Amino acid sequence: MRRMGVVCLFAFGIAIIIALTLVGFGSSEASMGNTSASGHEKAFDPGSMNLSVSPGNDFYDYVEGAWIKSHPVPADKARYGEFQIVDDRTYDRVKKIVDSAANNTSAPEGSLDQKIGEFYRVGMDNATLEKQRLDPIKDKLNMIDNISNTSEVQAVSTQMMDYGMDPFFSMYAAPDKKNSRVMIATITQGGLGLPDRDFYFRQDNDSIKTRAQYLTHVAKMFVFLGDSPKIAENNAKTVMTIETRLANASFTNVADNDEIKTYNMMSLEELQAFAPGLNWSRLFSAFGRPDVTEVNVRNPSFFKELSTALQNDSVADWKTFLRWKLILATSSYLSSDLEGEHFDFYGRKLNGQQEMKPRWKRVLDAEYGAIGEAIGRVYVDGYFDPGSKARMQEMVSNLKKAFRERIQNLTWMEPETKKKALTKLDVLDVQVGYPDEWLNYSELEVKNVSYVMNVLAASKFQFHHGPDGLDRIGKPVDRKLWEMDPQETNAYADYNKVLIVFPAGILQSPFFNKDADDAVNYGAIGAIIGHEMTHNFDSQGRKFDASGNLTDWWTSKDADNFNKSTGGLVDEYNMFEVLPGLHVNGNLTLPENIADFGGLTMAYHAYKLSLKGEPEMIDGFTGDQRFFLSFAQMWRESDTNESLRMRALTDTHSPCRFRVNGVVFNVPEFYKAFPSIKPGDKLHRPVNERPVIW
Numbered sequence: 068m069r070r071m072g073v074v075c076l077f078a079f080g081i082a083i084i085i086a087l088t089l090v091g092f093g094s095s096e097a098s099m100g101n102t103s104a105s106g107h108e109k110a111f112d113p114g115s116m117n118l119s120v121s122p123g124n125d126f127y128d129y130v131e132g133a134w135i136k137s138h139p140v141p142a143d144k145a146r147y148g149e150f151q152i153v154d155d156r157t158y159d160r161v162k163k164i165v166d167s168a169a170n171n172t173s174a175p176e177g178s179l180d181q182k183i184g185e186f187y188r189v190g191m192d193n194a195t196l197e198k199q200r201l202d203p204i205k206d207k208l209n210m211i212d213n214i215s216n217t218s219e220v221q222a223v224s225t226q227m228m229d230y231g232m233d234p235f236f237s238m239y240a241a242p243d244k245k246n247s248r249v250m251i252a253t254i255t256q257g258g259l260g261l262p263d264r265d266f267y268f269r270q271d272n273d274s275i276k277t278r279a280q281y282l283t284h285v286a287k288m289f290v291f292l293g294d295s296p297k298i299a300e301n302n303a304k305t306v307m308t309i310e311t312r313l314a315n316a317s318f319t320n321v322a323d324n325d326e327i328k329t330y331n332m333m334s335l336e337e338l339q340a341f342a343p344g345l346n347w348s349r350l351f352s353a354f355g356r357p358d359v360t361e362v363n364v365r366n367p368s369f370f371k372e373l374s375t376a377l378q379n380d381s382v383a384d385w386k387t388f389l390r391w392k393l394i395l396a397t398s399s400y401l402s403s404d405l406e407g408e409h410f411d412f413y414g415r416k417l418n419g420q421q422e423m424k425p426r427w428k429r430v431l432d433a434e435y436g437a438i439g440e441a442i443g444r445v446y447v448d449g450y451f452d453p454g455s456k457a458r459m460q461e462m463v464s465n466l467k468k469a470f471r472e473r474i475q476n477l478t479w480m481e482p483e484t485k486k487k488a489l490t491k492l493d494v495l496d497v498q499v500g501y502p503d504e505w506l507n508y509s510e511l512e513v514k515n516v517s518y519v520m521n522v523l524a525a526s527k528f529q530f531h532h533g534p535d536g537l538d539r540i541g542k543p544v545d546r547k548l549w550e551m552d553p554q555e556t557n558a559y560a561d562y563n564k565v566l567i568v569f570p571a572g573i574l575q576s577p578f579f580n581k582d583a584d585d586a587v588n589y590g591a592i593g594a595i596i597g598h599e600m601t602h603n604f605d606s607q608g609r610k611f612d613a614s615g616n617l618t619d620w621w622t623s624k625d626a627d628n629f630n631k632s633t634g635g636l637v638d639e640y641n642m643f644e645v646l647p648g649l650h651v652n653g654n655l656t657l658p659e660n661i662a663d664f665g666g667l668t669m670a671y672h673a674y675k676l677s678l679k680g681e682p683e684m685i686d687g688f689t690g691d692q693r694f695f696l697s698f699a700q701m702w703r704e705s706d707t708n709e710s711l712r713m714r715a716l717t718d719t720h721s722p723c724r725f726r727v728n729g730v731v732f733n734v735p736e737f738y739k740a741f742p743s744i745k746p747g748d749k750l751h752r753p754v755n756e757r758p759v760i761w
Contacts, residue, residue: 072241072242072244072326072561072562072563073550073559073560073561073562074559074560074562074602074605074607074608074658074659074662074719075551075557075558075559075560076557076558076559076573076595076598076599077150077557077720078714078718078719078720112134112700113686114133114134115130115131115132115133115134115700115703116129116130116131116132116133117129117130117131117132117133117136120132121743121744121748122741122743122744123741123743123744123745123748123749123750123751124748124749124750125728125749125750126699126727126728126731126732126750127699127702127703127723127724127727127728128724130696130699130700130703130727131699131700131703134700134703135703135704135705138705139705140419140705140706140707142420142421142422143420143421143422143423143424143425144420145414145418145419145420145706145707145709145710146704146705146706146707146710147704147705147706148702148703148704148705148723149577149700149701149703149704150556150704151704153556153572153575153577153578154556156575157554157556157572158428158431160446160449160450160554161431161442161446161554162427162431164183164442164445164446164449165183165184165186165187165431165434165442166187167184168180168181168183168184168187169183169184169185169187169188169191170184171184177509177512179438179441179444179445179508181513182438182441182508182511182513183434183438183441183442183445185513185514185515185521186430186433186434186437186438186513186521186525187430187431187434188515189513189514189515189516189517189518189521190400190430190433190434190518190521191426191427191430192518193403193426195517195518196401196402196403196518197402197403199401199402199517200401200402200405201291201292201401201402201405202517203397203401203516203517203518203519203520204393204394204397204401204519207227207393208292208390208393210223210226211223211386211389211390211393212386214382214385214386214389215382216382217377217378217382217385218346219382220377220382220385220386220389221345221346221349221350221377222353223389224389225349225350225353225354226353227389227392227393227396228354228530229353229354229527229530230523230524230526230527230530231396231523231526231527231529231530232392232393232396232397232523232526233257233392233396234257234258234388234389234392234393235257235258235313235373236254236255236256236257236258236369236370236373237254237255237257238252238253238254238255238354238537239253239255239530239535239536239537240252240253240535240536240537240538240539240540241253241363241535241563242544242563242564242615243363244326244330244363244563244611244616244617245330245332245616245617245618246616247544247563247564247611247614247615247616248543248544249541249542249543249544250539250540250541250542250543250544251332251361251362251363251540251541252351252356252359252361252362252363252537252540253362253363253365254362254363254364254365254370255323255329255365255366256313256317256318256323256365256366256369256370258309258310258313258373258392259310259313259314259317260281260285260306260310260391260395261277261278261281261310261314262417262713262716262717263320263716263717264314264315264317264318264319264320265314265319265320265716266278266314266716267310267311267314267315268314268315271648273712277416277417278307280412280416281307281412282300282303282304282307283303284408284411284412284416285302285303285306285307285391286299286300286302286303287299287408288391288394288395288398288405288408288409289302289303289390289391291394291404291405291408292390292394302387302390302391305384305387305388306387306388306391308384309376309380309384309388312372312376313369313372313373313376315372316368316369316371316372316373317366317368317369318365318366318368318369320652320655320717320719321652321654321655323365323366324607324655324658324719325607326562326607326610326611326617327610327617329363329365329366330363330365330617331363331364331365331367332361332362332363332364333361333362333363333364334360334361335347335348335351335359335360335361335362338362338364338370341364341367341370341371341374342370342371342373342374343374343378344373344374344375344376344377344378345373345374345377347362354531354537355531355537356537356540358541359540359541395409397519397522397523399429399433400433400518400519400522401518401519406423407423410423416709417709417713418707418709418710418713419707419708419709419710420707420710433518433522435552435554436522436525436526436529437513437521437522437525437526437529438508438511438513438525439552439554439555440502440505440506440549440552440553441506441508442552442554443501443552443553443554443555443570443571444501444505444553446553446554446571446572447500447501447553447554447571450571450575451500451501451553451571451574452574452581453500454581455499455500455571455574455579455581456499456500457581458579458581458588459499459569459574459579459592459596460497460499462588462589462592462593462596462673462677463497463596465673465674465676465677466593466596466597466600466669466670466673467492467495467600468673468676469597469669469670469672469673469675469676470492470597470600470669470761471489471492472672473668473669473672473761474488474489474492474761475489477759477761478759479625479628479629479632479759480625480628481622481624481625483622484620484621484622484625487612487613487620488604490613491565491603491604491612491613492600493613494565494613495565495566495567495600495603496546496564496565496566496567497566497567497569498549498566498567498568498569499568499569499574500553500569500570500571500574501549501553501570501571502547502548502549502553503547504545504547504548506532506533506534506548507532508528510528510531510532511524511525511528511532512524513525534548534549534550535550544563544564546564546566549568549570550568551568551570552570552572553570553571553572554570554571554572555570555572555573556570556572556573556578557570557572557573558570558573558595558598558599559599560599560600560602560603560608560662561615562602562603562607562608562610562611562615563611563615564615565603565611565613565614565615567596567599567600567602567603568599569595569596569599573592573595574592577591577701578591578592578595578701579591579592584682584685584690584693585674585677585678585682585690586674586682586685586690586691586693586694586697587693587697589670589671589673589674589677589694589697590670590674590693590694590695590696590697590698590701591697591698591701593669593670593673593674594663594666594667594670594698594701595666596666596669596670597665597666597667597668597669597670597673598662598663598665598666599662599666600665600666600669601661601662601664601665601666601669601761602658602662604661604665604761605657605658605659605661605662605665606633606657606658606661607658608658609621609629629760632758632759632760633657633661633758633760635756635758636653636657636660636661636664636758636760637653637654637657638653639653639729639733640652640653640656640657640660640721640725640729641653643721643724643725643728643729645711645712645714645715645722645725646708646711646712646715649712649715649716650715651715651721651722651725652715652716655718655719656718656719656720656721658719659719659720659721660721660729660730661760661761663721663726663729663730664729664730664733664734664758664760664761665760665761667698667730667731667734668734668761669761670694670698671694671734671736674690674694678690689740691736691739691740692740692741694740695731695737695740695741698727698730698731699727699731702723702724702726702727703723704723706722706723728750732750732751732752732757733752733757733758734757735754735757
């Protein structure tokens, strides 16, 4: 899992929620080959624009309305934009890597080539999957069936956690927020089959419908496990009852992203007294960590309720619950009937995706989760241009200069806080392309036995040896290990490490082209660099000092000024309507909205620093216009209504339309670039309503 304290440019796909990701500018890989008469790469495809729309009424539609109309969401996707186009390109590249490894039957046992190839071969063996059906997990089903008391409920759930199934909650190693040099044990809420706690309580028609569909889905899964339809229906109700109880005790998604509320250090003795329904010493001993003496309990209310429930609910109900959690975690890697039913609910009904991806892509998705960095190591050798690093370093330097000047010139911040902010900016580490230290996969075995057991073995490896693995508890924080694979088209900031990371996957056209003109690059990758920089100063990142420690380094006056400005941003985004009656959650999305706003602001001023003279007109647009058009087209995409609803309710990122319209109309230079935008236009914001944050 991705640990908290790491904030990404866009959300990740998980078993429950289809990937929610960034999109780029340009219309396709081929279109980016188009150049103007000057030879510069185009900042955008003018044919994508909807010129019947006034830019002041909807800049997003003005820039990409024609493209969205001509690019409906493909059946095997929940959303479609430039990111998905780049992602498909990466899939094709990675397929060549895994095909080569799969065809190399002479690869030494235990080598990365053997593991990459074997995982893919076994995953692609449909005939064996259909023949095996539930056989690969029969021993785990029997283990659950043999439970006879509450102590055994915990023992079995612990074994499931060891394989990454996390029936009740998750555990991982993370930097201590108040001592960022050392890794500590962390536990966080879980146990839910629906995407978010509020899905269990919202009373709108869509939520009521989703809960009914979920009950039907869970019952079908129990039928696949051999239960009669009537027993399966009752079992589904038991699951819903337990999950609703756990959801009621869970933090809201806003509270769960609060770095202060989720820091609750307890000694093991304190945790045992607080949540006596679990034997915590036995739990850590089972994971090979009897030496653990303290834990960060991110969500105390959840663990209090879980403890009570484990003591009060019947063993029979917990056995039913564990059977569900087992099939939920494994169904995507079993026979087609189980995989298809899992997709029907989580893909089609929740996200509006009409068809599954081709099998080879689904296997690659699983392989990314299993040994993604091993694949990335081969990927960068074949597809990463080392020259990109130098170009990125130049841009990062200009972004830092722009950020420094912005901080120095802030009128709302006092010198004492400015000095500390500048120190934090100076020490901010930037890592590009791939990690300096590769993950050691020697402890992972990949066998020609069953697909699902390879997935579970890899989950166990990550649980113990990954960047967040329990082996790292008590050890110094390793700044060289990444939370993201090199081939990912994404980027992230780490509050505790005070660093930002740009994998090789995002350093390709259309996001980044080292030969393109500055307006193109600063509008796209420049805004992305600025976004990640700003994360270290967003509403949560600002709570960490230059050493990555959670501490209050602001004067009270500056904190009040900051909160006042960001409060205006919350109000602005709360007004954006995603679907009829459904609005953006301004509090949930605040850190990302600050990062989007700050990122574009820094990128613009860095773009100006990069210029050596007045930029030429290209395609009839000035440099400033191309900068903002490039930024806007980076976010264009088509969406299913289900995907939009899911993001509005669960994602810390605003939907793409508002990542554009919510930002550009707060930037003064945007109005100068497009002087036709006047007061009275729908999205025009008066000067006194435009927040000044960074």
